[in-house]
C-alpha cells in the first residue's frame with residue numbers, strides 16, 4: 174500500500190476491508206488512555222534495509238527539529254505519559270536525540286531506544302552505549318535472525334558482525350543481565366513473506382544460539398510482522414508476491430488480537446510534529462485530522478481536541494497487526 178492508495182481509500186468515504194472485518198466482528202476500535210508516545214525523530218539512517226517501512230536511509234533529510242522536540246516534551250508532561258518510545262530512521266542520528274532522552278528521563282518516563290546497533294560504529298557515536306546505560310534507557314535492537322547470512326541479506330553486508338559486536342558491548346555495560354535494570358530486547362521480523370513463528374519458541378532458540386555462538390545475553394525477543402507498505406511492499410511487488418502476502422495476512426485475521434492493538438494506547442508523532450495512530454499510519458501519511466475543515470493535529474495544536482475514545486484511523490494494511498498472534502512494537506500481541 175502506498176500513501177496515495179491510503180489517501181484514496183480514506184477520501185472515498187467507503188469502509189476499507191479492515192473496517193468491514195471489524196464490523197463483522199462488531200468491534201469498535203477506539204483510542205483508550207494514551208500510555209505510550211512513540212516519537213519518530215526522522216528518516217535518516219545509516220542502513221537501507223530491504224523490509225524498512227520507513228524508507229529510511231543515509232540520504233533522507235527529514236529530521237525532527239529542537240522546537241518540535243520541545244513541544245513533544247510538553248505533550249509528554251501534559252498527558253502524564255509513562256513511556257517514551259524513540260524511533261526513526263536511526264533515532265540516535267538526530268542531533269536532539271540526547272536532549273529528548275535526558276528530558277524524558279527527568280520527567281520520570283520509561284524511555285525506549287529503537288536501535289539498529291550498527292549506529293554505535295558511526296563517526297562520533299561511540300559514546301552512545303554508555304549514554305544509554307547511564308540513563309537506564311531500554312534498548313530494543315533489531316536482529317532478524319541469529320545467522321549472518323539472513324541478517325546481511327535483509328539489512329546489508331557486514332551488519333550481522335557489527336550487531337554482534339554492539340550486543341557484546343551492551344552486555345559488558347550490564348545490558349541484558351540479571352539485576353542491572355538495563356533491558357536489552359531484540360526485535361525479530363521475518364526475512365521473507367511469511368508470518369513470524371511463535372515468539373516464546375523463537376526467543377528460546379535465539380537465547381540458546383546467541384549464548385552458545387557469541388556469549389550474548391538479552392531479555393526478551395519481540396516478533397514483528399512485516400507490514401506490506403513502503404520498501405517491503407516494493408520488494409513484494411518486484412517479486413510478484415504482493416497479493417499473495419496480503420491474502421496471507423487477511424486469511425490469518427485473528428479477532429483475539431484486537432484488544433491488544435498498539436494503536437489503542439499509543440500516540441505516534443512524526444518528525445514534523447504531526448500526530449498519527451501508529452508508525453505505520455505515519456508512513457502512509459494518514460495524519461489524525463482535527464475537526465472537519467481544520468488542519469491535521471500536531472504537537473502544537475492538540476489542546477483543542479481530546480483523544481479519549483477517538484476512533485482509530487484504519488486501512489487495509491491493518492491486517493498486518495491482526496494476523497496470527499498479532500503484531501505490535503512490543504512484539505506478538507497474544
Ligand code: SF4
Nearest residue numbers: 218220222225262289
Ligand atoms: S529498518 Fe531500521 S535500520 Fe533498517 S533502514 Fe529502516 S530504520 Fe534503518
Ligand code: SF4
Nearest residue numbers: 436450451453491494
Ligand atoms: S496499522 Fe496496526 S497499529 Fe496501526 S492503526 Fe492499523 S491496526 Fe492499529
